[in-house]
Amino acid sequence: MSQGNAFSTRRSLTRDEVAARVIPILAEQAGMAPEELRDSHSLIDDLLYDSLTVVETVMELEEEFDVEIADDAADGMRTVGDVIDGMCRLLEDRAD
Amino acid sequence: MSKKVLKTPDYRRVELDGVEYVILRESIFEELCRRAEVGLEATVEPGAEADALDGATLAEKLVRRRRASGLSQAELARRAGIRPETLNRIERGRTTPDFATVRKLVLAMNAAEEAAAQTSLADASRENESTKRTQKQE
Numbered sequence: 707m708s709q710g711n712a713f714s715t716r717r718s719l720t721r722d723e724v725a726a727r728v729i730p731i732l733a734e735q736a737g738m739a740p741e742e743l744r745d746s747h748s749l750i751d752d753l754l755y756d757s758l759t760v761v762e763t764v765m766e767l768e769e770e771f772d773v774e775i776a777d778d779a780a781d782g783m784r785t786v787g788d789v790i791d792g793m794c795r796l797l798e799d800r801a802d
Numbered sequence: 803m804s805k806k807v808l809k810t811p812d813y814r815r816v817e818l819d820g821v822e823y824v825i826l827r828e829s830i831f832e833e834l835c836r837r838a839e840v841g842l843e844a845t846v847e848p849g850a851e852a853d854a855l856d857g858a859t860l861a862e863k864l865v866r867r868r869r870a871s872g873l874s875q876a877e878l879a880r881r882a883g884i885r886p887e888t889l890n891r892i893e894r895g896r897t898t899p900d901f902a903t904v905r906k907l908v909l910a911m912n913a914a915e916e917a918a919a920q921t922s923l924a925d926a927s928r929e930n931e932s933t934k935r936t937q938k939q940e
Contacts, residue, residue, distance in 0.1 A: 756860040758867075761904040777902040 717802035718794075726792045727770060732786060735763050753786075767793060773800060774780030849940040861895035864907065868893075872918055881910040 733740040736753035749755040755763070764780045767773075769790070774802045783789045809846040826834075868878050877894065879886040884903055891897045899907070 756863070757899060757901065757904045758860055758863050758908070761901060761908050764901075764905070765908065774912075777905065780901050 718797045720791060722777055722796055724793050726735045726791070728767065728790050729786070731763060731766050731770060732789065735759050735766075742790065743786050745785065745790070748784060749786070749789070771797060773797065824830050860898070867891050867908075867911055871914040875913065875915050878907065878910055878914075881914070882906040 729740045729743050730748070732740070732753065733743055735755065736743075738753065743753075745755060749760060749763075760780070760783075764775050764783075768775055771793060773793075775796065777798070779792055783792050812830060816823045816825055868875070871878075873881070875889055876886050879889040880891070882889070882903075883906060888899075888903070888913070889907070892899050892903075
């Protein structure tokens with residue numbers, strides 16, 4: 707498969723497709739424009755989230771993708787890129 | 803050239819060639835400038851301070867959310883399954899809660915808010931029903 711593990715037999719989303727749905731949610735919570743966000747941006751330091759915002763965002767992502775994000779998985783999501791990668795992994799697990 | 807002066811207690815409005823001007827005493831003008839600067843500082847400062855006060859703002863946000871959900875501190879702690887002393891420390895900004903704890907609090911507050919919304923909806927429809935009944939009787 708040319709796209710690496712981005713596709714599985716039960717087709718899961720590509721990273722770009724996941725990013726396209728994750729970024730507007732992250733941007734809205736931060737009060738920023740989606741195009742301003744970079745993978746390297748820290749949720750706490752750059753998007754100025756506090757732990758309440760992090761929780762609300764994670765719950766919104768769970769609803770958006772209809773998945774459950776475990777507490778330790780959420781703890782590992784420090785940057786915009788982490789969130790996108792984390793969501794990709796969860797969606798792959800679900801598709802397998 | 804048309805020239806019109808409207809006299810009011812504190813300033814004069816002047817119209818010259820269709821453009822309106824205001825003539826003020828210099829002391830009043832200076833006072834207004836001073837106030838505008840104070841206003842500017844006031845709008846800039848909270849943003850700059852927000853970073854340092856993150857623990858406090860989280861605590862404040864949680865307290866506001868809890869009050870909106872109509873729960874006491876003890877009741878929220880019970881429903882979220884955390885120790886009341888822990889919630890008390892969080893709300894006083896003494897400790898920064900981890901993800902799992904904040905999620906439990908948010909879930910408990912959301913549930914309480916939903917329950918309250920449903921109760922008030924039910925109340926409203928009951929009220930609506932009784933109004934209809936009264937109207938029929940008339």
